[in-house]
Every structure is written in C-alpha cells, then in structure tokens.
Amino acid sequence: MSHESNGYPPGDNYLNRTKGFLSWITTLDHKRIGMMYLGSVLFFFLIGGAFAIALRTELLTPKDSVQMPQQYDAKGNPASFPKKFLFEKDTYNKLFTLHGAIMVFLVIIPSIPASLGNFVLPIMLGAKDVAFPRLNLWSYYLYIIGTVCFLITLAVGQLDTGWTFYTPYSSSSANSNTNVIMATMGAFILGFSSIFTGINFLVTIHTMRPAGMTWFRMPLLLWALYATSVIQVLATPVLGITLLMLIVERALQIGIFDPALGGDPVLFQHFFWFYSHPAVYIMIVPGMGVASELISTFSRKTIFGYRQIALSSVGLALIGFLVWGHHLFTSTQSDIANMIFSFLTFFVAIPSAIKVFNWLATLYKGSISFETPMLYGLSFIVIFTIGGLTGLFHATLSTSIPLHDTYFVVAHFHYVMMGSALIAFIGGIFYWWPKMTGKMYNDLLGRIAAVIIFIGFNGTFFPQFVMGSKGMPRRYYNYYAEYQPYHKASTYSSYFMACGFVLAGFTLVQSLVRGRKAPPNPWGGATLEWQTTSPPPTENFYHTPVIDDIPYNYERQTYLGPDKGWKDEHFAHEWDDIVAHQDGLSSTPNGNNNKH
Numbered sequence: 005m006s007h008e009s010n011g012y013p014p015g016d017n018y019l020n021r022t023k024g025f026l027s028w029i030t031t032l033d034h035k036r037i038g039m040m041y042l043g044s045v046l047f048f049f050l051i052g053g054a055f056a057i058a059l060r061t062e063l064l065t066p067k068d069s070v071q072m073p074q075q076y077d078a079k080g081n082p083a084s085f086p087k088k089f090l091f092e093k094d095t096y097n098k099l100f101t102l103h104g105a106i107m108v109f110l111v112i113i114p115s116i117p118a119s120l121g122n123f124v125l126p127i128m129l130g131a132k133d134v135a136f137p138r139l140n141l142w143s144y145y146l147y148i149i150g151t152v153c154f155l156i157t158l159a160v161g162q163l164d165t166g167w168t169f170y171t172p173y174s175s176s177s178a179n180s181n182t183n184v185i186m187a188t189m190g191a192f193i194l195g196f197s198s199i200f201t202g203i204n205f206l207v208t209i210h211t212m213r214p215a216g217m218t219w220f221r222m223p224l225l226l227w228a229l230y231a232t233s234v235i236q237v238l239a240t241p242v243l244g245i246t247l248l249m250l251i252v253e254r255a256l257q258i259g260i261f262d263p264a265l266g267g268d269p270v271l272f273q274h275f276f277w278f279y280s281h282p283a284v285y286i287m288i289v290p291g292m293g294v295a296s297e298l299i300s301t302f303s304r305k306t307i308f309g310y311r312q313i314a315l316s317s318v319g320l321a322l323i324g325f326l327v328w329g330h331h332l333f334t335s336t337q338s339d340i341a342n343m344i345f346s347f348l349t350f351f352v353a354i355p356s357a358i359k360v361f362n363w364l365a366t367l368y369k370g371s372i373s374f375e376t377p378m379l380y381g382l383s384f385i386v387i388f389t390i391g392g393l394t395g396l397f398h399a400t401l402s403t404s405i406p407l408h409d410t411y412f413v414v415a416h417f418h419y420v421m422m423g424s425a426l427i428a429f430i431g432g433i434f435y436w437w438p439k440m441t442g443k444m445y446n447d448l449l450g451r452i453a454a455v456i457i458f459i460g461f462n463g464t465f466f467p468q469f470v471m472g473s474k475g476m477p478r479r480y481y482n483y484y485a486e487y488q489p490y491h492k493a494s495t496y497s498s499y500f501m502a503c504g505f506v507l508a509g510f511t512l513v514q515s516l517v518r519g520r521k522a523p524p525n526p527w528g529g530a531t532l533e534w535q536t537t538s539p540p541p542t543e544n545f546y547h548t549p550v551i552d553d554i555p556y557n558y559e560r561q562t563y564l565g566p567d568k569g570w571k572d573e574h575f576a577h578e579w580d581d582i583v584a585h586q587d588g589l590s591s592t593p594n595g596n597n598n599k600h
C-alpha cells in the first residue's frame with residue numbers, strides 16, 4: 005500500500021524511525037522518554053522488592069536477645085529462638101530505610117506521571133509532544149543523576165534513618181554514621197526532576213490542546229495528571245529546601261533541627277510533612293486517573309460523574325495541603341492543633357469517596373469484560389477503599405494515638421501506595437502495552453498474575469492491620485512470640501505475591517518475543533491514543549485530531565475482530581490512513597520494531 009500521509013512509509017513508528025543507543029539518549033520524543041522512565045522505574049522496583057523480601061524473611065522468627073524477657077510459645081511453655089536469623093539489627097534498619105526511600109522516591113512518585121504520563125499525556129490530548137521536550141529530557145537526566153546518588157549510598161555506607169530522614173537522628177553524625185548526605189542529595193535532585201515534569205505537563209495542558217479539546221472534554225487521566233503537577237510544583241520545593249537545610253546542618257554543624265545545636269527537631273517534621281502529605285496525592289491521584297480510564301473502557305460505559313471525578317482530583321490536590329499535622333499528633337503538637345488537623349483530615353475522605361462511588365456507578369449495568377488491565381482496575385477499587393477507610397482510624401485522635409507507629413500504619417500506607425498506586429501503574433502498563441510496543445501479550449497469563457498479586461497483596465498486608473492493632477510496633481527487628489503467626493502469614497504471602505510479579509513481568513517480556521501484532525485499538529478505548537497506530541508514529545497522529553464530544557463515547561464503535569480491533573465512526577476519515585500504516589507494521593519483519 006502506498007499511503008504516505010505523514011511522508012513516511014507504512015510501518016514507520018516512533019520505535020523504528022531512528023535507531024541506536026545514541027538516538028534514544030538524545031531523543032526529544034515524549035514517548036521514548038516515557039519508555040526510558042518505565043525501564044528505570046521497573047529496575048528500581050526490582051531492587052526495592054528484593055529488599056522487601058529480605059526484610060520479610062528476617063521477620064519470620066523472633067530472636068533471643070538480652071533486651072527480651074523469657075518468651076513463651078502458644079501453649080504457654082518457655083520457648084527459645086535463634087540469637088540471629090539472616091542479618092544483624094543494624095542491617096535491618098538499613099534495609100527498611102533503603103526499601104522505603106527507593107520505593108517512594110525512585111518508584112512510585114515517577115511511576116505513573118513520568119513514565120505512563122509522559123507516554124500518553126500528549127497523545128490523549130491530541131498534541132505532538134509536551135510543551136518543553138528538552139526540559140523533559142533534562143528531567144530524565146536529573147532522575148538518573150538522583151538514582152546514581154542512591155546507588156552510591158547503597159555502595160558506600162548505606163542509610164539507616166528511615167525514608168523520612170527524621171532529625172535529630174539524621175542530622176547528627178554521632179547517631180547515624182551512614183551516608184545521609186548522599187541520599188538526601190539524591191532526593192533533592194529527584195525533586196527537581198519531579199518539579200520539571202510537573203511544569204511541563206501544566207504548560208502542555210494549558211497551551212497545546214487542539215481545536216475542540218475543552219477542559220471538560222479532557223480524559224480523566226489528564227485531569228489527574230494536571231492536579232498532580234500542581235502539587236509537584238508547589239510542594240516539592242519545600243522538600244528540597246528542607247533536605248538542603250539538613251545537609252547544611254549535618255555538614256557545617258549549624259543548628260536548625262538539632263536541639264544540641266539549638267535547633268528544633270519538630271520543625272523538620274512540619275517541613276517534611278508539608279511536602280510529604282501532599283506527596284501521597286502525587287502518588288495516588290495519577291493512580292485514580294488510570295483507574296478511571298480502565299473502569300470506563302472495560303465497562304464500555306461513559307464514566308459516571310465525569311465532572312465530579314475531574315474536580316475531585318483538584319480538590320484532593322488542594323485539601324492535601326491543609327492536613328500535614330496529622331503526622332505530628334504525638335510530636336508535642338498542641339491539643340488544639342491536633343483537633344484542627346484531625347477535623348480537616350476527614351475532608352480528604354470526601355473527594356476520595358466521590359471517586360469510588362462514581363466508579364461503582366460506572367460498573368453498574370456496564371458490559372464489563374475482565375481483561376488483564378480491568379482486573380487491576382477492580383483490585384484498585386477494593387484495595388483503595390480499605391486503604392482509605394483505615395486512614396480514618398489515623399485521622400481520629402482517639403484511635404490514632406494508640407495506633408501511631410504500629411504495623412497498622414504500615415498496613416495502611418501499603419494499601420494506598422502499593423495496593424492502589426502501584427497496582428494502578430501495573431494495570432496501566434498492561435493497558436497501554438500494545439500501544440507502547442505494538443505487541444499483544446498472553447491475556448490468560450496476565451490475568452493469572454493479576455489474581456496472584458491481588459491475593460498475595462492482601463495476604464501480606466491484611467495481617468499487619470491485625471498485629472498493629474494488637475500493638476506490634478513498626479520498624480522493629482525483633483518481637484514477642486505472640487506476633488509470630490501474623491509475621492509468618494505476611495512473609496509467606498509476600499513470596500506468593502512476588503511470584504505474581506515475576507509472572508506479570510514474564511508475560512510482558514514474552515509478548516516482545518512472541519506476541520502477535522497489536523491493532524490500533526485492541527480494547528475499544530474511546531480516548532485519542534487509540535486513534536493512531538500501535539505503536540504511534542513520532543508525530544503521534546496522521547491528521548490533527550478534531551474533538552467534538554466528551555471522551556468515553558462507546559456508542560459509535562464497532563468490533564472488527566481480534567486482528568483489527570475496534571473502529572470508531574467519529575474517526576472514520578482517518579481510519580484508512582491508520583490501517584494503511586498499521587498494515588505496514590504488520591508486514592515489518594519480526595524483531596524490527598521492539599528495540600529498546
């Protein structure tokens with residue numbers, strides 16, 4: 005076929021337009037930058053995950069130590085335990101710190117915005133690229149420089165302060181002899197990477213919408229990324245300055261946070277949580293955006309309450325700035341401040357609940373299909389509901405104070421960060437994988453992996469709510485024997501969950517080698533990224549798209565079978581071009597279009 009509407013032959017796409025390592029590291033294409041982020045984020049997820057498995061394995065047994073009184077087994081007989089299991093307590097502290105810091109700063113924060121967001125945001129918007137492609141590449145380089153700082157920390161001295169870097173422990177080298185400065189430098193640089201991505205997305209959404217793409221015709225993921233970008237730009241500088249002050253205090257012995265030098269350690273907590281509470285919305289709001297896309301597409305129903313979902317993302321972004329004090333209920337904060345922060349914290353539950361109810365209303369009477377991405381979408385609803393509701397226990401003073409610093413907190417934030425944000429990220433990868441790579445994966449394997457991850461996740465973290473409410477403290481290397489059954493359940497389930505992730509990874513890798521070619525629109529998605537070839541050309545579209553309706557209109561779609569996917573009547577005039585280029589892709593010799 006000789007369709008050459010963009011001047012390139014059929015089969016041309018963003019992966020094969022130029023070739024070689026250099027063409028990747030100097031690329032200004034948002035799709036390639038997104039793919040590089042994706043690879044890096046998944047690599048660090050692997051490292052952070054390996055640390056997690058080591059931690060859980062250490063917790064399989066309590067230890068006999070001079071600090072512990074005589075232990076008794078379940079029958080009341082004296083019991084003895086090993087003196088040491090896998091590693092020393094100092095190693096345990098370093099592992100949980102690095103696990104937390106890597107997962108937060110290197111994995112979850114960049115996961116959906118910087119990797120999937122970079123890939124899909126301009127296409128969903130109908131634009132050719134982000135507003136500042138060079139800044140986008142710079143963000144990625146900053147991310148890499150920040151990760152190198154973390155790798156140096158890993159290699160030299162490690163880190164044992166917890167991911168929160170609380171002072172005075174972190175600011176005085178008499179306490180923590182680890183490589184605190186290198187790690188905080190890393191987090192500081194990563195902060196800039198995050199800020200630049202945020203600025204880029206804000207300007208792109210403001211200035212690069214094509215004709216007809218009004219604010220209330222934007223897909224919900226874009227609303228979510230917009231709200232996230234606002235937080236990234238407003239909150240991250242506070243973290244940057246705080247970490248800089250920590251470095252200054254540690255290096256120059258100037259008293260800011262350390263009482264020994266005349267500083268105030270609680271000031272650090274205020275600064276830290278002024279960023280880090282909004283940052284939990286940097287993590288979850290994009291996940292909510294992905295969930296909205298998945299639930300609508302796989303219910304084949306216009307999303308219920310479009311405006312409410314869109315505006316509740318912005319609501320979360322704003323209210324998120326008012327509640328940081330709920331992390332300081334036990335840090336000498338005054339009673340009246342505690343009460344105000346507790347009261348305000350309940351308000352974050354409102355936009356969260358609005359979204360959950362709207363997703364349920366979307367599912368209601370939808371024609372639901374259970375492909376792999378949808379299983380992650382449904383997992384998200386279940387797990388986020390549990391994670392959000394347990395947040396209310398922390399918001400209520402009378403329950404929060406006894407639960408503070410117990411495993412209940414650990415369970416809560418894993419339900420929201422891993423079970424919700426990360427699950428949405430994985431669901432998004434499976435949803436856009438055919439678009440990104442041009443390959444279909446084995447859906448059965450994908451679904452089995454999703455179910456294993458769901459069961460393994462709940463098995464790992466639900467027992468932590470129980471042992472936390474019974475008093476098991478967080479960040480402890482040793483514990484009383486009565487907690488052992490919960491720890492065992494948690495550890496064995498975590499192995500099961502790890503198998504799920506390995507299977508999910510295998511499914512994706514296998515598709516690159518043996519997967520069949522993806523059609524332009526394999527799932528019947530109604531947003532713009534499905535109105536171009538899989539993978540898209542470097543310019544994203546063959547014609548500038550014209551938008552005359554809200555997204556999520558499934559009425560005008562027809563299914564043409566597994567090889568051709570779904571056809572949308574609204575884009576009928578472009579369909580021939582898309583198919584011509586897609587046919588070109590199908591005749592491309594194997595192995596040509598999956599180099600990355």
Ligand code: HEM
Nearest residue numbers: 284287288330331356392395396398399408409417420421
């Ligand atoms: C939906 C409503 C939510 C409420 C009401 C809520 C409330 C709280 C409260 C009051 C605490 C402090 C507990 C303590 O230290 O004793 C807390 C801890 C935490 N929450 Fe949430 N939360 C919510 C959602 C989220 C989300 C969406 C995330 C992340 C994506 C998240 C991540 C965390 C983390 C990481 C901590 C522990 C921080 C630490 O000390 O290491 N929360 N939450």
Ligand SMILES: [Cu+2]
Nearest residue numbers: 281328330331
């Ligand atoms: Cu918070």
